[in-house]
Amino acid sequence: xxxxxxxxxxxxxxxxxxxxxxxxxxxxxxxxxxxxxxxxxxxxxxxxxxxxxxxxxxxxxxxxxxxxxxxxxxxxxxxxxxxxxxxxxxxxxxxxxxxxxxxxxxxxxxxxxxxxxxxxxxxxxxxxxxxxxxxxxxxxxxxxxxxxxxxxxxxxxxxxxxxxxxxxxxxxxxxxxxxxxxxxxxxxxxxxxxxxxxxxxxxxxxxxxxxxxxxxxxxxxxxxxxxxxxxxxxxxxxxxxxxxxxxxxxxxxxxxxxxxxxxxxxxxxxxxxxxxxxxxxxxxxxxxxxxxxxxxxxxxx
Numbered sequence: 612x613x614x615x616x617x618x619x620x621x622x623x624x625x626x627x628x629x630x631x632x633x634x635x636x637x638x639x640x641x642x643x644x645x646x647x648x649x650x651x652x653x654x655x656x657x658x659x660x661x662x663x664x665x666x667x668x669x670x671x672x673x674x675x676x677x678x679x680x681x682x683x684x685x686x687x688x689x690x691x692x693x694x695x696x697x698x699x700x701x702x703x704x705x706x707x708x709x710x711x712x713x714x715x716x717x718x719x720x721x722x723x724x725x726x727x728x729x730x731x732x733x734x735x736x737x738x739x740x741x742x743x744x745x746x747x748x749x750x751x752x753x754x755x756x757x758x759x760x761x762x763x764x765x766x767x768x769x770x771x772x773x774x775x776x777x778x779x780x781x782x783x784x785x786x787x788x789x790x791x792x793x794x795x796x797x798x799x800x801x802x803x804x805x806x807x808x809x810x811x812x813x814x815x816x817x818x819x820x821x822x823x824x825x826x827x828x829x830x831x832x833x834x835x836x837x838x839x840x841x842x843x844x845x846x847x848x849x850x851x852x853x854x855x856x857x858x859x860x861x862x863x864x865x866x867x868x869x870x871x872x873x874x875x876x877x878x879x880x881x882x883x884x885x886x887x888x889x890x891x892x893x894x895x896x897x898x899x900x901x902x903x904x905x906x907x908x909x910x911x912x
Contacts, residue, residue, distance in 0.1 A: 618791075622790075622794065622820075622821055623790040623791060623794070623817070623820075623821050624817070624820060625817065631816075631851075632850045632851070633816070633819050633820075633850065633851060633852055633853045635819065635823060635853060635854060636853060636854055636898075637825070637854040637900055637904070637906065638904065638905060638906045639900055639901065639904045639905075639906075640898060641854070641898040641899055641900035641901075641904075642849050642853035642854060642855070642897050642898045642899070643849045643853060643854065643855050643856070643857055643890075643897060643898075643899055643900070644671035644672065644825075644854075644855075644856050644857070644899065644900045645668070645669060645670050645671055645672070645856070645857050645859055645883050645886075645887075645899075646670075646671065646672040646673075646674060646827060646856040646857065646858045646859070647659060647670055647672070647673055647674070647858075647859060647860045647879050647880070647883065648674040648676055648858055648860065648861060649674070649675075649676050649860065649861065649863075649864050649867075649868070649869050649871050649879070650673045650674065650675055650871055650876060650879075651675055651676070651677050651868075651869075651870050651871060652686065652690075652870075652871075653686055653689040653690050653693060654873050655871045655872065655873055655875075655876040656673055656690055656693050656694075656876070657693060657873075658873035658874075658876040658877050659673065659876040659877065659879055659880050660693070660697050660699075660880075661877075662876065662877035662879075662880035662881065663880040663883065665880075666880055666881065666883070666884040667884075668880065668883045668884050668887050669899060669900075669901075669902065670699060670880070670883060671699055671700060671856070671900055671902060671907065672699060672700040672701075672702060672752070672856060672907075673690075673694065673699060673700070673701055673702070674702040674703075674704070674752075674754060674780075675690070675701075675702065675703045675704055675754075676704050676754070676867060676868050677704065677706075677868045677870070678704050678705065678706025678707075678708070678711070678741070678868075679703045679704065679705060679706045679741045679742070679744060679745045680706030680707065680737075680741050681706060682703070684744075684748060687703070687744075687745060687748045687750065688748055688749070688912065690703075691748060691749045691750055691910035691912050692910075692912060694909060694910050695749075695909060695910045695911075695912060697902070698902040698903035698909060699902055699907070699909065700751075700752050700778075700907050700908045700909055701750060701751075701752055701908075701909075701910055702752035702753065702754050702778075702780055702908070703745050703750050703752065703753060703754065704753075704754040704756070704782070705738050705741050705742060705753065705754065705755055705756060705757075705760065706737075706738075706741045707729060707734045707737040707738040707741060708727035708728070708729065708756055708757075709725045709726070709727060709728055709729070709730050710727060712730060712734055714730055726756065726784045726785060726786055727756035727757070727782070727784045727785075728756060728757040728758075728759075728785075729756075729757045729759065729760060735759065735760060735763070738757070738760050739760070739763060739764070739767070742764060742773070742777075743773070746773055746774065746777055748912070749910040749911050749912035750777075750910055751774070751776050751777050751778060751908035751909065751910055751911060752777075752778050752780065752908040753777060753778070753779050753780065754780050754782050755779050755780065755781055755782065755785075755801075756782050756784050756785060757785070758781075758785065758795075758796070758799070761779055761781060761796065761799055761800050761801060762799045762800065764777075764779055764800060765779070765799050765800025766800075768800065776908065776911065777908070778802040778803065778908040779800055779801055779802050779803070780801070780802065780803040780804075780805065780827065781796050781801045781803070781804050781805060782805055783805040783806060783807055783808055783827075783829070784867070786807060787804070787806055787807065788806045788807040788810055788814065788818075789814075789817075789818070790817050790818050790820070790821035790822070791821075793806070793818045793821055793822045794821050794822055797822045797823070797824050801824060802824055802825075802908075803824055803825045803826075803827055803856065804818075804822065804824055804825070804826055804827065805826075805827035805828075805829075805858070806818060806826065806828070808829045808832055808836055808837065808839075809837065809839070810828075812844065812847055812848060812851050812852075813851075815828065815848060815851055815852040816851040816852060818852070819851065819852045819853075825854045825855065825856055826852050826854070826855050826856070827855070827856040827858055828848055828852065828855050828856070828857060828858060829841070829858045829861060830842060830844075830845055830857050830858060830859045830861075830882075830886050831859060831860070831861045831862040831882060832861045832862065833861050833862065833863075833864040833865055833866050833867065833869065834865055834866070835865065835866035835867060836861070836866075836867065838862070840862055842885055842886050842889050843889060843893075845857060845886050845889050845890055845894075846889060846890055846893040846894035846897065847894075849890065849894060849897050850894065850897075857886060859879070859882050859883045859886050860878075860879030860880070860882045860883065862882060863875050863878045863879050863882065
C-alpha cells in the first residue's frame with residue numbers, strides 16, 4: 612500500500628497547503644484560551660493576574676517551568692490558592708530532568724538532544740514523587756518532559772493512584788512535531804500537547820486533524836528558543852488548530868526557566884493584550900473560553 616494511503620487509513624492525512632478551518636472545540640464550545648508560561652513564584656503570579664485585570668484580558672492557564680522540586684510546600688499552596696481564587700489552571704513542571712541531575716552529556720551540544728528527559732530508574736522514581744507531592748497539595752496540572760514518565764503517570768491515573776482530574780501537558784522540550792507522535796502522546800495519557808515551537812500552520816493543522824486534545828502553541832519565544840514572534844498569525848492558528856492554548860509572554864524571558872520578576876510578569880500580561888488585539892482585529896468571531904469551565908485543571912484545595 613502507498614505510504615500516504617496507509618497513513619490516511621490510520622488517521623493521518625496530508626491535507627492541503629491552505630488548511631481548512633478546524634471544527635474541533637473545547638468542551639465549552641470555545642476555540643482558544645491563553646496560557647502564560649514561566650511564572651515561577653506566587654509574587655509573579657499575583658502581578659501577572661493583576662496586570663491582566665488592568666488590561667482587561669483573560670488568562671486561563673499559568674505554567675511554572677523551573678520544577679516542582681524547587682518550590683516549597685507553602686509556595687505551592689499559595690500558588691494553588693491564587694489559581695483557585697482566579698478560577699484558572701495552574702500547571703507545575705516535573706523537576707527531575709537530565710539538565711538537573713549528574714549528566715555531563717546533557718550540557719553539551721551533542722548531548723542536548725536528550726532534552727529534559729529522565730536518566731535511570733531513580734530519576735523516574737523521583738519524578739513520580741514530584742508529581743505526587745504537587746497533587747497532594749491540590750495541584751491538578753502537570754507539565755511532563757519525558758514520554759516514559761507520561762506513560763507511567765497515565766497508568767497511575769487509570770489505577771486510581773492519581774486523581775482522574777490531574778491533567779498532563781507534554782512540553783515542547785520533548786521535541787515532537789508530527790501527527791504520529793501527537794497520536795501516541797494522546798494514547799498514553801496526554802491531555803494537552805505542546806509541539807515544537809516553529810511549526811508552520813499547515814503542520815499544526817495536520818496534527819490537529821490527528822488528535823482531539825488541545826494544542827499549546829507559542830505566540831512568542833525567548834531568545835534561547837529563537838526569539839520569533841507570531842502575533843499576526845494568531846487568528847489563522849486558531850482557525851487551523853483549535854482548540855488551542857495560545858502561549859504568550861515568552862519574549863519577556865531570556866531563556867527557558869527564566870525567573871520572572873513581578874515587573875516582567877506584568878509585561879507578559881501586556882503581551883497577551885497584544886495577541887488579543889490581533890484576534891479582535893482579524894478574527895473577531897473567534898470564541899474564547901470563559902474561566903472556570905468544567906474541563907479546566909483548576910487546583911482543588
